[in-house]
Amino acid sequence: xxxxxxxxxxxxxxxxxxxxxxxxxxxxxxxxxxxxxxxxxxxxxxxxxxxxxxxxxxxxxxxxxxxxxxxxxxxxxxxxxxxxxxxxxxxxxxxxxxxxxxxxxxxxxxxxxxxxxxxxxxxxxxxxxxxxxxxxxxxxxxxxxxxxxxxxxxxxxxxxxxxxxxxxxxxxxxxxxxxxxxxxxxxxxxxxxxxxxxxxxxxxxxxxxxxxxxxxxxxxxxxxxxxxxxxxxxxxxxxxxxxxxxxxxxxxxxxxxxxxxxxxxxxxxxxxxxxxxxxxxxxxxxxxxxxxxxxxxxxxxxxxxxxxxxxxxxxxxxxxxx
Numbered sequence: 001x002x003x004x005x006x007x008x009x010x011x012x013x014x015x016x017x018x019x020x021x022x023x024x025x026x027x028x029x030x031x032x033x034x035x036x037x038x039x040x041x042x043x044x045x046x047x048x049x050x051x052x053x054x055x056x057x058x059x060x061x062x063x064x065x066x067x068x069x070x071x072x073x074x075x076x077x078x079x080x081x082x083x084x085x086x087x088x089x090x091x092x093x094x095x096x097x098x099x100x101x102x103x104x105x106x107x108x109x110x111x112x113x114x115x116x117x118x119x120x121x122x123x124x125x126x127x128x129x130x131x132x133x134x135x136x137x138x139x140x141x142x143x144x145x146x147x148x149x150x151x152x153x154x155x156x157x158x159x160x161x162x163x164x165x166x167x168x169x170x171x172x173x174x175x176x177x178x179x180x181x182x183x184x185x186x187x188x189x190x191x192x193x194x195x196x197x198x199x200x201x202x203x204x205x206x207x208x209x210x211x212x213x214x215x216x217x218x219x220x221x222x223x224x225x226x227x228x229x230x231x232x233x234x235x236x237x238x239x240x241x242x243x244x245x246x247x248x249x250x251x252x253x254x255x256x257x258x259x260x261x262x263x264x265x266x267x268x269x270x271x272x273x274x275x276x277x278x279x280x281x282x283x284x285x286x287x288x289x290x291x292x293x294x295x296x297x298x299x300x301x302x303x304x305x306x307x308x309x310x311x312x313x314x315x316x317x318x319x320x321x322x
Contacts, residue, residue, distance in 0.1 A: 023262035026086045027060040033253075035091045036075025038068045042204070046120055046251055046289075047091040053274040054267075071099060071160055073106055080108035084258035089267075090114065093251050094162050097306040101314045102160045110307070114254040116300040117264055118271040119292035121284060122250035124224035125166055126205045126231060128217040130196045138220040139241035141200070145176035153179040155189035155198040159319070163189070165310055166202040166223065166247035168317045170237075173245050193217055204249060205230040205288040223247045230288040250292065252299060268296050 033051050037043045044066060051062035067075030072095050082088035100110055108114070127138065135141035145152050156164040159182050171178055181198050183189040186207060192198040194216045201217075205228050212219045212231065221237040222228040223246060237245040253271065255264060274280060275291035284291060294302060313319075 023086070023260040023266075026260075026263050026266070027058055029087065030061040030063050031087050031089065032063050032065050033089045033091055034075045034079050035064060035066045036068060036072035037066070037093075037095075039066050042123065042249060042289075043091050043093055043251055049280075050091075050120060050253070050271065050274060053277075053280075054270055057270055057273075071103065071158075072096060073099065073103065076110075076114075077107045079254070079256060080113040082256050084256040084260075086255065086259055086263035086267075088256065089117065090254045091120075091251060092254050093249060094165070094306060094310070095160065097303060098160050098162075098165050098310045098314065100307045101311040102319065110254075111300070111304065113257050115257050115259055115264060116296050116303055117253040117255050118268040118296065119250060119252040119294050119299050119302065120271065120275065121289040121291050122248045123287070123289045124205050124222045124228045124230075125163070125202050125247055125249065126208050126212070126222050126228070126234065127170070127200065127202050127220045127237060128193065128208055128212065129200045129220060130193055130198075131215065131218050132196055133199050133218070135220070136218070137240060138235075138237060141220055142174050142176060142241055145174070145178055149177040150179060152176075152200065153181045153198045154200040154202070155181050155183060155192045156201070157186040157189050158182045158184065162247070162249045163202055164319075165313060167200075168319060169247055169313050170202065170242065170245060172313060172316060174242050202247065224290075228288055229285050252292070252303075264296050 033047050035044050035047045048064050051064055055062045067078055076090060079088055079090040096110055099106060129135060129141060135144050154167045156167060167180060183192060189201055190203060193201045194211060205222060209230050211217045219231055219234045221240040222231055222234050223237050225246060227236060272293050275293060281291055
């Protein structure tokens with residue numbers, strides 16, 4: 001028994017020493033960033049940029065692995081069940097914080113099975129209407145929606161997406177009643193508004209700018225705290241008739257729970273440097289993206305706050321996954 005106890009103690013000591021050593025040598029092989037969305041979207045685009053920048057400074061390849069499906073659940077579950085060694089990361093968004101309430105049967109819990117690493121950036125949205133809608137300002141649109149409850153409709157790229165949540169938050173904060181018309185993609189939703197099949201949509205400023213400039217849709221307000229660099233002449237929703245309204249798309253990185261703190265801190269420090277680069281900030285400004293910087297602890301608190309925010313919207317609006 002004494003020999004067994006000594007052997008057990010020695011084994012534990014070896015593992016205790018091995019963990020910090022492994023963290024110090026990280027990364028010693030390629031790192032995978034799982035993007036639980038399809039190629040070409042904001043999460044994919046910014047994951048590739050962040051991965052490239054990390055690879056340059058850490059002298060190791062960061063491979064982007066798109067695993068879309070089930071509202072980001074497929075790819076997220078892969079990361080949640082991966083080894084907590086720093087070699088599998090998740091590019092996540094506010095879709096994940098809404099899913100915590102919207103999807104009751106998820107195979108993982110975001111804050112239990114993953115650990116916050118760092119935020120990346122946020123992007124404002126823009127509220128647009130078809131030019132045939134008899135409202136030239138947001139105040140006029142709110143008045144129209146109140147005068148005709150249930151008759152106006154807004155489009156989104158699907159239930160639980162940031163665009164859908166932004167629409168439900170708008171309804172709750174303005175006291176309006178509009179029909180939600182979900183589509184399979186943002187492109188389909190935009191076409192529905194441009195074609196006049198749906199009256200309104202809340203979409204990414206970069207995606208809608210060309211349509212606004214071409215007169216295919218009318219921009220009523222952007223959804224950030226400040227005027228958007230992409231559409232600087234469009235007022236914020238707070239200014240235009242929806243006091244306190246704010247909705248953005250944001251992105252960040254998480255890792256499997258149990259990932260060594262040294263690795264999490266190292267990633268956070270390098271990502272903080274990347275998003276602070278003047279060249280990165282300049283390009284992102286033209287795209288309507290604002291860099292975000294937080295410690296892992298602050299990002300964790302941010303995620304919990306966002307979960308609570310959207311849980312209230314989802315419950316009050318009676319939103320169900322479709």
